[in-house]
Amino acid sequence: MPQPPRRPAAFAVTALMLTSACIPSPDRAEVGRSAPPTRAGRPGAAPAPTATGAAATPSVPAPPPPAVSEDAPPSPPPAWQVRTVTPSAVDVPSSVYVVRSGDTLRGISEKTGAASEAIARVNDISPPFKILVGQKLKIPGGRYHRVGKGETGIAIARAYGVDWLRIAQSNQLEEPYILREGQRLLVPSEVEVARMSPDERAAAFRVDIEDLISGSEPALATREQPKPPVTTPRTVAPTVAVAEPRSFGGRFDWPVKGKILRAFGKIGSGQTNDGINIAVERGSPIAAAADGVVAYVGRDIPAYGTLVLLRHGDGWISAYGYADSITVTRGQKVVRGQTIARSGASPYSAEPQLHFEIRNGLKPVNPLSYLPSRG
Template identity: 50%
Template sequence: MRHIAILILLMAVTACIPPGREDYVPPPPPPQLLTDPAILGTVPEQAPASTWQSRPVTPRAERVESGTYIVQPGDTLRGIANRTGAGSQIIASANGLVEPYVIRPGQRLKITGGRYHAVSPGETGIAIARAYGAPWRDLVALNALEEPYILRVGQKLLLPADTPSDPARLSIDQRAAAFDLDIDDIVTGSQPALANGAAAKEPSDWRKAITPNTTIVTPASFSGRFQWPVNGTLLSSFGSKGGGKVNDGLNIGVPRGTPIRAAADGVIAYSGDEIGVFGGLILISHGSGWVTAYGHADKLNVTRGQQVKAGEVIGLAGESGYVQEPQLHFEIRKDRKPVDPIIHLPKRG
């Protein structure tokens, strides 16, 4: 019995560290969680009410042939992009152009060939990536997207060369194998596309979530001071756990139903359960590149765009996701990279 008890404890401690796909079949997420399926572009029938209602994406990429374009009098970079079918940012990058993107008649511009997706209103980067069975992080790198990762309506995204030409032919298993989701994907790819010239707007009310097709505003600045989100037993610390497994945060054991409190002032960037390993998950943007994550919640009390204060209850801890005992998975990220929360939290007695 003693050996069995130790084995169960070890499973709980390491459960928040996603294992390799080849030898692991995760359990399904619990049905009682709030869900936000539209972030991925698919909305099941009778889906619960949610602020995540981004537009489902239909694969409609158009192929552009590689070549050279000779700039004509009156040409603009955007006009050349519209004429050739390539993305303006891709053209700029391929030709070493920087803002304000000055071009001159007679100049020869390299046009990068490939398949391009034209962004429509309400589409998110994650939804676009899933529609083509491609990792969102690959689209970010290929298109040199930068913070705050807000797409523009009409923007053309170059797709990875190895994405299928007809994504509709992919089976469910093939789609699952080609597309996964992690916290960084949500941080960089969950904002709905805006019309050209439009700006993200502040939430209209302190307690009210912003409209589904409005981007959230990142707080202007943050001091970098945090408080503990729960009081409990440290089950797993930050860093490598051997065998290629890494914990990007802390796992803190607490009784089920324990209030989860915001570690600092900020704006809710995500509240849902699309990342199966974490179950109920909340992300808070604090400004200056700081983001905190709270996983394995049984109840989510906040919605996207809602402003919260340090110490405010944002959810209740549980054992959703791939864990065997109630706990909180807590992360602190700076400029998208996980950092050891212990360094930034007050010392415990």
């Protein structure tokens, strides 16, 4: 059985400005710089709705809250609903800045309005990000949003009427995808937004797993650190960013036993299954496939029903859809084999089953390549 490759944990560029997300390393380039994953084709998904106005939301009925077992407290609303964002981006012209005594990239960012990460990239400045007095720095022009404490990528994207993955790609954000207060993000210009198609506008108000992974955690204060996971079921405030494990244990197990109803990959009609669907009797326990931390519990993606996301460290994530009830909460530490939910059925099919995914960063991989053989 192929073992998931161990990758060094990605670090925020705190040495640069203590307010940044990561600049992609070469082995993550396909995640940070590739085109955003297609929104077409999710497990049993209905056709995606469209909107015609920049601030229009898709006409998707609000799903009911997930059933919660007696072992877990009810989940609070997600962070992007608790803290909405008012658009306040500033247009920054391209220019040249001459470094003065006492300057830092953080300080130059404050003076010019451009993101320090963008300044570093365009000037080929690498860690530890040293700059010299008299050095001429290119200041990349653009429309920059200054992140406030508690703001999420999803909420920022909705404020400007664009897809969050588009912003994440433009800023080459990387794991752990936790923003910092004062960090500046390049957002599409008003002209670009005006030229967007109706489907592109609608995408800004749809949430997908890629959004939950990269844009759902609230921004931290400048020197604040993510909170360690709790060891027992307990409500973690949506305004608190949760730390993921430092490293992956290197092993996944089957979350349930049952035949595979739908395999990984293309399933026709332009749709793709990002995981596998496993037949299982309704109400059966769903086990954590590996040690980890609960990153998300909710129903914000209708096609997945009640969904649980676990972070396992080194960018590895597992997803469990179609749950009938849940036994864990966001921020809770779990161990491999621990019951995290009870199985249900697809929102678009009455057949009891579990939708299960394994992701390496934003990229879904075939779970069968990482699970033990059942033969």
